[in-house]
Amino acid sequence: MKNWLIRIGFFVLxxxxxxxxxxxEIWPSYIFxxxxxxxxxxxxxxxxxxxxxxxxxxLRRLAMGYGISLLLGITLGLFVGRIxxxxxxxxxxxxxxxxxxxxxxxxLALLWFGLSEKAIIFVVIMGAVxxxxxxxxxxIHNTPPLFLQAxxxxxxxxxxxxxxxxxxxALPSIVSGMKLGWSFAWRSLMAGxxxxxxxxxxxxxxxxxxxxxNDMAQVISVMLIIVxxxxxxxxLVFAPVESRIRERWGLETSR
Amino acid sequence: xxxxxxxxxxxxxxxxxxSTPALRNISFDVKAGEFICLLGPSGCGKSTLLHLIAxxxxxxxGRILVDNQExxxxxxxxxxxxxxxxxxxxxxxxxxxxxxxNCAGVPKKDQTKKVLEYLRMVGLSSFREAxxxxxxxxxxxxxxxxxxxxxxxxxxxxxxxxxxxxxxTRDMLxxxxxxxxxxxxxxxxxxxHNVREAFVLGDRVLLLSARPGRxxxxxxxxxxxxxxxxxxxxxxxxxxxxxxxxxxVLAANQKDLDHEELxx
Numbered sequence: 069m070k071n072w073l074i075r076i077g078f079f080v081l082x083x084x085x086x087x088x089x090x091x092x093e094i095w096p097s098y099i100f101x102x103x104x105x106x107x108x109x110x111x112x113x114x115x116x117x118x119x120x121x122x123x124x125x126x127l128r129r130l131a132m133g134y135g136i137s138l139l140l141g142i143t144l145g146l147f148v149g150r151i152x153x154x155x156x157x158x159x160x161x162x163x164x165x166x167x168x169x170x171x172x173x174x175x176l177a178l179l180w181f182g183l184s185e186k187a188i189i190f191v192v193i194m195g196a197v198x199x200x201x202x203x204x205x206x207x208i209h210n211t212p213p214l215f216l217q218a219x220x221x222x223x224x225x226x227x228x229x230x231x232x233x234x235x236x237x238a239l240p241s242i243v244s245g246m247k248l249g250w251s252f253a254w255r256s257l258m259a260g261x262x263x264x265x266x267x268x269x270x271x272x273x274x275x276x277x278x279x280x281x282n283d284m285a286q287v288i289s290v291m292l293i294i295v296x297x298x299x300x301x302x303x304l305v306f307a308p309v310e311s312r313i314r315e316r317w318g319l320e321t322s323r
Numbered sequence: 324x325x326x327x328x329x330x331x332x333x334x335x336x337x338x339x340x341x342s343t344p345a346l347r348n349i350s351f352d353v354k355a356g357e358f359i360c361l362l363g364p365s366g367c368g369k370s371t372l373l374h375l376i377a378x379x380x381x382x383x384x385g386r387i388l389v390d391n392q393e394x395x396x397x398x399x400x401x402x403x404x405x406x407x408x409x410x411x412x413x414x415x416x417x418x419x420x421x422x423x424x425n426c427a428g429v430p431k432k433d434q435t436k437k438v439l440e441y442l443r444m445v446g447l448s449s450f451r452e453a454x455x456x457x458x459x460x461x462x463x464x465x466x467x468x469x470x471x472x473x474x475x476x477x478x479x480x481x482x483x484x485x486x487x488x489x490x491x492t493r494d495m496l497x498x499x500x501x502x503x504x505x506x507x508x509x510x511x512x513x514x515x516h517n518v519r520e521a522f523v524l525g526d527r528v529l530l531l532s533a534r535p536g537r538x539x540x541x542x543x544x545x546x547x548x549x550x551x552x553x554x555x556x557x558x559x560x561x562x563x564x565x566x567x568x569x570x571x572v573l574a575a576n577q578k579d580l581d582h583e584e585l586x587x
Contacts, residue, residue, distance in 0.1 A: 218405065236411065261389035
């Protein structure tokens with residue numbers, strides 16, 4: 069509780085300093101807008117419907133890209149984690165590709181998928197799928213041998229070992245991969261949308277528009293919204309799931 | 324004969340073509356319903372022997388017969404209990420106990436009946452909804468026991484299941500183990516390095532020698548049950564055996580020393 073107070077107090081102080089600096093008029097307002105003008109811009113964006121629409125467009129792309137990433141990443145991770153030859157070959161390719169920022173796929177994606185939002189979704193997938201599959205592979209590779217022996221001695225075999233032991237045992241790793249994948253997906257989406265319009269007004273597009281119109285208040289208000297969405301999903305979805313799983317799997321004592 | 328182990332040998336290969344014989348030419352028979360303790364110093368291959376009987380590892384030579392059938396892999400008629408409880412943390416106590424039945428496709432209703440029956444036997448009925456991180460070490464091992472018993476195996480293989488528990492819990496489980504064995508009539512092979520534990524539990528105690536494991540001696544324990552680890556008669560009976568085992572431990576240590584000297 070006390071931590072919350074300190075945090076809120078800090079933000080209030082930050083906004084106060086921001087407002088004071090703006091009122092000193094060191095920089096023109098199109099370079100450094102005030103907190104109040106950012107809030108006004110946010111209000112306008114929501115009341116004229118452009119923000120909700122942009123949020124929906126971006127979240128829809130994210131959902132598609134992230135959904136496909138989960139399917140691909142977990143499947144890929146299963147093979148990489150379980151089959152040594154796949155780990156040595158495909159695994160090392162995945163590891164190598166991680167060095168490439170996912171937005172670098174955009175030129176290629178535009179060529180492959182044409183001028184459509186498929187290109188953006190592809191960039192999102194390339195951003196998320198690698199970390200999801202690596203974490204999954206890691207979790208699966210590290211299934212405690214004792215769990216497997218216990219399951220075998222109780223008559224589990226073949227597919228049952230996967231569905232009832234290996235996957236559940238890897239769940240903490242898979243979830244942390246999902247969390248990491250989510251944040252990569254979100255970044256990749258914004259990078260993609262900034263560089264390419266994709267036919268619909270998205271959050272990234274609102275940023276570009278703000279810059280073209282010299283509307284820094286809008287740029288900053290959209291930035292705040294991007295941060296907020298990222299934090300909300302982390303806070304409402306991943307944090308509770310992760311801490312619950314870690315507790316139950318005995319990876320940490322309850323806080 | 325329920326179980327027949329015939330000239331079993333197991334050799335572990337290490338790197339640079341070095342190998343350690345873990346078991347050499349072990350043979351023994353177990354009758355149905357017997358409680359056998361395998362006793363030996365650490366590193367004598369007694370755990371390996373249980374893993375071989377459970378079908379989790381393959382022998383280099385020799386055969387294991389259960390009901391005159393050679394075993395080829397793991398099977399539900401021989402369930403192994405480990406030193407660690409090895410419970411699945413993602414399942415609650417009931418689902419853990421039901422694991423084997425579930426894998427075998429036993430109908431849900433029959434599963435529940437069996438699970439409750441064996442949870443009652445180990446005295447954990449009221450913890451059926453609990454998750455493993457909420458249980459103590461002794462409770463976890465009881466769940467592991469119920470989980471194995473629920474499959475109603477012909478042979479229960481126990482690999483030092485009480486070694487990690489505190490003395491009081493272990494004493495309690497010794498008593499419970501004897502009751503459960505008398506109730507179920509299961510054939511039990513129990514591995515331990517604790518001489519007294521072996522004599523508390525076993526009808527017969529098979530003494531294995533140090534590396535490589537060989538069957539050295541066999542003792543019968545005919546003291547009345549339930550036995551307790553501090554019974555006077557038991558302590559006396561154990562004394563003789565201790566001498567034998569001490570020689571073995573010394574021999575094992577001597578071998579280690581020789582090995583180190585060679586390495587230098």
